[in-house]
Amino acid sequence: MSQQRGPTPRRTLPRRRVLAAAGVAAACAVAVTVSLVASASPDLAASTGATAGTAVAQQAAQQASQRLVSEGQQTFRFDTFGDEAFWGGTLHLDQAIEGAAHGGVGPGLSPRTALGVGLKVDSAALPSTVKDAITSGQVDLDDPAVTLQLLKLNSVVGVKGVFDSSGNLRSVGIECALCHSTVDDSLAPGIGKRLDGWANRDLNVGAVVSLAPNLQPVASLLHTDVATVKKVLGAWGPGKFDAELFLDGKGFQPDGRSAATLLPPAFGMLGVNQHTWTGWGSITYWNAFVANLEMHGQGTFTDARLDDARQFPIAAENHFGHTRAPVDRITPKLAGLQAYQLSLAAPKPPKGSFDAAAAARGGKLFNGTAQCSTCHVPPLFTEPGFNMHSGAEIGIDSFEADRSPSHMYRTSPLAGLWTHQKGGFYHDGRFADLLAVVRHYDQTFDLHLTSGQQHDLVEYLKSL
Ligand code: HEC
Numbered sequence: 227m228s229q230q231r232g233p234t235p236r237r238t239l240p241r242r243r244v245l246a247a248a249g250v251a252a253a254c255a256v257a258v259t260v261s262l263v264a265s266a267s268p269d270l271a272a273s274t275g276a277t278a279g280t281a282v283a284q285q286a287a288q289q290a291s292q293r294l295v296s297e298g299q300q301t302f303r304f305d306t307f308g309d310e311a312f313w314g315g316t317l318h319l320d321q322a323i324e325g326a327a328h329g330g331v332g333p334g335l336s337p338r339t340a341l342g343v344g345l346k347v348d349s350a351a352l353p354s355t356v357k358d359a360i361t362s363g364q365v366d367l368d369d370p371a372v373t374l375q376l377l378k379l380n381s382v383v384g385v386k387g388v389f390d391s392s393g394n395l396r397s398v399g400i401e402c403a404l405c406h407s408t409v410d411d412s413l414a415p416g417i418g419k420r421l422d423g424w425a426n427r428d429l430n431v432g433a434v435v436s437l438a439p440n441l442q443p444v445a446s447l448l449h450t451d452v453a454t455v456k457k458v459l460g461a462w463g464p465g466k467f468d469a470e471l472f473l474d475g476k477g478f479q480p481d482g483r484s485a486a487t488l489l490p491p492a493f494g495m496l497g498v499n500q501h502t503w504t505g506w507g508s509i510t511y512w513n514a515f516v517a518n519l520e521m522h523g524q525g526t527f528t529d530a531r532l533d534d535a536r537q538f539p540i541a542a543e544n545h546f547g548h549t550r551a552p553v554d555r556i557t558p559k560l561a562g563l564q565a566y567q568l569s570l571a572a573p574k575p576p577k578g579s580f581d582a583a584a585a586a587r588g589g590k591l592f593n594g595t596a597q598c599s600t601c602h603v604p605p606l607f608t609e610p611g612f613n614m615h616s617g618a619e620i621g622i623d624s625f626e627a628d629r630s631p632s633h634m635y636r637t638s639p640l641a642g643l644w645t646h647q648k649g650g651f652y653h654d655g656r657f658a659d660l661l662a663v664v665r666h667y668d669q670t671f672d673l674h675l676t677s678g679q680q681h682d683l684v685e686y687l688k689s690l
């Protein structure tokens with residue numbers, strides 16, 4: 227690892243301001259509309275008629291943006307974009323969920339196994355009889371028929387079961403919420419109210435995909451065999467997914483560790499420029515990317531950067547940068563999806579989850595001698611402007627950066643860090659906890675922080 231000095235602060239940085247909660251995006255849209263109306267007719271605005279007109283326009287704009295956000299919420303939670311043609315139709319994941327006893331294959335997916343691989347259940351979708359049965363321990367967690375029932379109730383977060391008229395599972399699809407929502411465990415572990423935008427660090431995506439009886443199409447795409455595909459998926463572990471595997475076919479880092487990255491949160495993104503660990507583009511760029519190329523929904527996706535066969539052999543061969551389904555079920559959803567994601571504020575840490583006095587001292591270090599705020603600029607905690615760095619600048623290798631057209635890492639926005647401490651930190655979870663992150667910077671930037679100062683910085687990070 228290189229021993230580079232960190233950048234020197236050029237000027238005093240503004241202290242962190244509290245981000246306004248959900249609805250900021252909506253409020254902004256309204257404010258813009260209102261000021262446009264007012265400036266278009268300055269003298270009219272003085273008359274009573276125009277004032278009433280302005281109020282009407284304001285209300286209409288407010289309703290429109292609220293509608294967009296709630297459409298986006300529906301999409302984020304419940305839209306498969308037609309991807310059941312892939313997860314069910316091609317990989318036959320539905321058959322593994324059903325099990326031989328219900329017309330599928332194998333033992334079927336019991337609720338215990340489903341919860342064990344990190345799938346979550348939305349308690350709001352359950353009738354009270356089912357909730358009571360769960361709390362009184364009367365639900366057989368080993369019976370795959372219960373899983374089918376939960377799917378029928380549309381209560382499995384991020385998973386949609388398609389049933390025929392006689393109630394048999396015919397296909398299965400996935401939704402954004404699978405990886406970017408969890409639940410508050412209020413009914414039982416893994417069962418509770420939805421927490422949208424929270425990274426599901428319990429979810430073992432590799433284990434879920436491995437259940438599929440037919441992984442041959444994935445093996446053929448990657449020019450390998452099913453055993454190798456299973457080895458790659460098995461190496462991901464909880465809280466990880468590899469969004470670049472279908473582009474470059476790389477399953478492992480040069481040192482033998484999995485090439486997968488952590489599932490990031492999808493909240494706290496308002497004001498942030500580049501997205502994903504390696505800055506592939508904006509939120510809406512990535513939403514289109516994921517819905518088309520990872521979920522295998524049916525839509526349109528364009529990115530000529532994927533034509534580079536040296537960097538993206540699999541994507542170039544399959545023309546993934548020029549994806550066009552006969553019916554586009556994704557593009558009309560992008561505006562709402564983005565509005566919804568922008569409306570999700572990073573949640574505040576619970577009282578007592580950090581030492582406030584230590585966090586206050588840590589905040590001074592963060593914005594001062596430890597130089598963190600040169601990159602993590604409060605209150606966004608990423609750079610306003612171009613928020614990307616080379617691996618060398620932050621003292622790490624460039625393997626994952628080089629799997630992105632940017633060849634860089636994006637400065638992670640840090641608000642809500644406390645919600646995703648499972649699985650470690652940095653894109654691949656290489657640092658087990660926040661103290662390991664701070665020690666890494668101490669060494670990389672020659673900060674000479676005492677152990678007390680390191681502790682204070684950690685408490686500050688937990689307070690964001
Ligand atoms: C199978 C799990 C999975 C699903 C499903 C999924 N994502 Fe993601 N998402 C990820 C991973 C992993 C990353 C990080 C990718 C990277 O940096 O290479 C990510 C990154 C993101 C980011 C960037 C966040 C940031 O920190 O900048 C956004 C935005 C996002 N996803 C939105 C969505 C939306 C919207 C959907 C549904 C259309 C979706 N995701 C579906 C796993 C998933």
Ligand code: HEC
Pocket residue numbers: 232233503592596597598599600601602614615619620635636637638640650651652653654660663664667668683687
């Ligand atoms: C040169 C710019 C730069 C400086 C200075 C910097 N960081 Fe970072 N930080 C980054 C980048 C880039 C990443 C993303 C690394 C990755 O994805 O692997 C990051 C990631 C992190 C993460 C992990 C976030 C996550 O979700 O896993 C934490 C925590 C963090 N930084 C804290 C700090 C602290 C504390 C300091 C000061 C001691 C600091 N950073 C200084 C650029 C910087």
